[in-house]
Each structure stands twice: as structure tokens, then as C-alpha cells.
Amino acid sequence: MQDAAGLFDVTTKNDFGFDVGAGLMGFFSQNVGLRGDVRYFRGFRGTSDNATGLGLSNFNFWRASLGVSFKF
Numbered sequence: 001m002q003d004a005a006g007l008f009d010v011t012t013k014n015d016f017g018f019d020v021g022a023g024l025m026g027f028f029s030q031n032v033g034l035r036g037d038v039r040y041f042r043g044f045r046g047t048s049d050n051a052t053g054l055g056l057s058n059f060n061f062w063r064a065s066l067g068v069s070f071k072f
Contacts, residue, residue, distance in 0.1 A: 015057065017043040025069060036066040 023037030040062055047055035 033069045035069045038064045
């Protein structure tokens with residue numbers, strides 16, 4: 001059985017990254033509508049393979065959100 005304290009070990013590492021995405025917003029009445037978006041996140045890592053010194057890392061994920069919008 002794995003020690004529970006090992007699950008929450010924090011290591012500090014900061015890398016550059018980017019995200020791309022798109023979203024929509026539509027209103028069903030004068031003041032109430034829905035909004036949604038989808039985004040893709042990807043990290044960079046250091047490399048000596050090219051002149052920039054950056055390559056794509058294995059860290060990546062998608063995120064989607066949906067919500068209600070109110071206009072005043």
C-alpha cells in the first residue's frame with residue numbers, strides 16, 4: 001500500500017506553455033444566455049534540437065467549460 005503523504009509531495013518547476021481555444025456565447029432573452037469554450041494547453045521544455053532551445057513537452061490537456069451569462 002502506498003503512503004498517502006507521498007501523493008501530495010510538491011516539487012517546484014516552472015516552464016513556458018501556451019493555450020489555444022475558442023468559445024461561443026448566445027442569448028435566449030434580453031438578459032440571459034449560455035456561453036461555452038474549449039481550450040488546449042501544452043507545455044514547452046528545454047532542448048538542444050533547434051535554434052530556439054524549446055520543444056514540446058509531454059504535459060498537455062484539454063479543458064471545456066459551460067456557463068450561464070447574465071447581461072445587465
